[in-house]
Amino acid sequence: MDYPSSFLSKAFLAGSWIETPRTFPVRSPATGAVLAEVADCGPGQARTAIEAAAQIFPEWRSTTPYLRSDLLRKWHDSILAHAETLARTMAQEMGKPLVEARREVLYAAAFVDWYAEEAKRIYGETVPSRDPRKRILVRSVPVGPVYGITPWNFPAAMVTRKVAPALAAGCPFVLKPAEESPLTALLLAKLWEESGGWPAVFQVLPGSDPAALSGPFLDDPRIRKLTFTGSTPVGKRLYERSAPTLKRISLELGGGAPFLVFAEADLEKAAAGALVAKFRNGGQSCVAANAFYLQKEIAGAFTRLFAEKVASLRLGDPLDETTQVGPLVNAQGLAKVQELAADARSRGAKTILGGPCRDLFFSPTLLAEVPSDARILEEEIFGPLAPLCLFETEEEALAAARRGRAGLAAYLWTQDLGRALRFAEEIPYGIVGLNDGLPSTHQAPFGGFRESGIGREGGKWGLAEYLEPQYLSFGWE
Numbered sequence: 001m002d003y004p005s006s007f008l009s010k011a012f013l014a015g016s017w018i019e020t021p022r023t024f025p026v027r028s029p030a031t032g033a034v035l036a037e038v039a040d041c042g043p044g045q046a047r048t049a050i051e052a053a054a055q056i057f058p059e060w061r062s063t064t065p066y067l068r069s070d071l072l073r074k075w076h077d078s079i080l081a082h083a084e085t086l087a088r089t090m091a092q093e094m095g096k097p098l099v100e101a102r103r104e105v106l107y108a109a110a111f112v113d114w115y116a117e118e119a120k121r122i123y124g125e126t127v128p129s130r131d132p133r134k135r136i137l138v139r140s141v142p143v144g145p146v147y148g149i150t151p152w153n154f155p156a157a158m159v160t161r162k163v164a165p166a167l168a169a170g171c172p173f174v175l176k177p178a179e180e181s182p183l184t185a186l187l188l189a190k191l192w193e194e195s196g197g198w199p200a201v202f203q204v205l206p207g208s209d210p211a212a213l214s215g216p217f218l219d220d221p222r223i224r225k226l227t228f229t230g231s232t233p234v235g236k237r238l239y240e241r242s243a244p245t246l247k248r249i250s251l252e253l254g255g256g257a258p259f260l261v262f263a264e265a266d267l268e269k270a271a272a273g274a275l276v277a278k279f280r281n282g283g284q285s286c287v288a289a290n291a292f293y294l295q296k297e298i299a300g301a302f303t304r305l306f307a308e309k310v311a312s313l314r315l316g317d318p319l320d321e322t323t324q325v326g327p328l329v330n331a332q333g334l335a336k337v338q339e340l341a342a343d344a345r346s347r348g349a350k351t352i353l354g355g356p357c358r359d360l361f362f363s364p365t366l367l368a369e370v371p372s373d374a375r376i377l378e379e380e381i382f383g384p385l386a387p388l389c390l391f392e393t394e395e396e397a398l399a400a401a402r403r404g405r406a407g408l409a410a411y412l413w414t415q416d417l418g419r420a421l422r423f424a425e426e427i428p429y430g431i432v433g434l435n436d437g438l439p440s441t442h443q444a445p446f447g448g449f450r451e452s453g454i455g456r457e458g459g460k461w462g463l464a465e466y467l468e469p470q471y472l473s474f475g476w477e
């Protein structure tokens with residue numbers, strides 16, 4: 001690490017960097033080496049964090065939007081000034097190739113930049129009253145202290161995508177980063193503090209036992225909002241646990257995106273889009289293309305173009321400048337990818353590209369002739385494995401896209417404008433990439449339909465999640 005890093009073993013609790021009696025190791029998935037022993041927070045620290053967030057809330061929400069904007073702007077500048085340290089930290093703790101990690105820092109900073117601006121545009125409304133002696137005024141007020149749980153796959157961007165709009169709105173935020181990637185989150189908190197951010201409004205509590213750490217937050221009525229990115233089963237449990245205190249909730253859950261290529265598509269562009277949609281972050285993204293559906297006439301041509309590109313991907317050490325695919329994050333992730341590949345092969349799928357595994361490194365793999373009962377078409381892969389299937393008609397393509405219960409992202413490649421719009425309107429997905437393999441941006445509403453979640457992150461939608469309307473019915477005697 002090229003940053004004085006003693007704080008990386010601590011938690012950022014109630015405005016101070018504290019040690020805990022126990023620690024847990026953060027390991028590099030590339031080498032297995034222990035990168036840091038990190039503070040292991042539990043229910044005691046959670047209660048202190050809740051107290052601190054509840055105490056600071058009245059003061060933070062009363063600051064002017066200009067002050068909050070100014071602090072966010074300084075945080076943004078500091079993130080960019082330490083971009084290389086952040087990128088290297090991510091590469092080490094969760095295996096993202098350095099070239100991609102640098103792009104993630106820009107993505108992460110873009111959320112802070114956006115919400116630094118949006119803080120100044122939290123407007124109210126007046127509504128014409130039918131009673132001439134009354135006025136209807138609607139204010140936008142912060143929901144209150146927030147508890148957020150972020151995943152390991154985007155250790156910086158998923159933090160800023162939640163924290164920046166919350167702080168802009170006037171909500172203090174307590175973060176539990178993923179056990180695999182707490183170092184990036186701690187570094188972000190350090191940069192917030194060093195750039196003049198109020199310490200107690202952004203706390204970071206690493207922990208190795210998410211259920212024990214989260215319990216007090218879920219039970220306490222002073223925590224008014226829960227925001228979570230992760231798996232659908234965990235999201236459902238958190239939703240249930242938040243019901244007794246009726247928290248506002250944002251859940252960004254599992255994906256399993258279909259990627260459909262129609263005969264009239266520009267195949268070269270579709271293959272380039274497929275490479276990004278599938279292999280960005282080694283396939284470890286909620287919006288990663290899960291299964292590829294190819295119209296029969298062009299399946300051979302598309303597969304050749306795609307296979308050529310996949311074959312040229314360089315698998316290796318995330319810190320190497322030339323690496324494009326790093327290791328999977330942990331043994332559990334690897335086992336899932338291996339299991340899904342084995343299941344598809346046992347049902348008749350053919351391997352057209354792939355190599356042996358070494359440690360957590362899974363070689364980018366293409367499977368063709370995947371039968372419709374293969375588990376890989378139902379379950380989220382989260383790895384560099386691409387199953388290819390065929391379809392003949394638009395009806396078959398629609399049926400494939402509607403399969404399953406997720407509804408985060410879908411990709412559609414066609415040059416037929418009518419088909420593009422017709423299809424997009426018919427499929428239950430929160431994000432549709434029309435001839436676009438990378439729809440992720442800080443400006444647009446990111447989130448899913450059906451079992452892919454509740455709420456949106458990014459753009460004006462991401463800010464609205466931390467605000468609620470307060471209606472003043474103003475009468476005069």
Ligand code: SIN
Pocket residue numbers: 153154157229252284285286287440
């Ligand atoms: C995710 O995997 O949840 C985030 C992906 C993105 O923002 O592109």
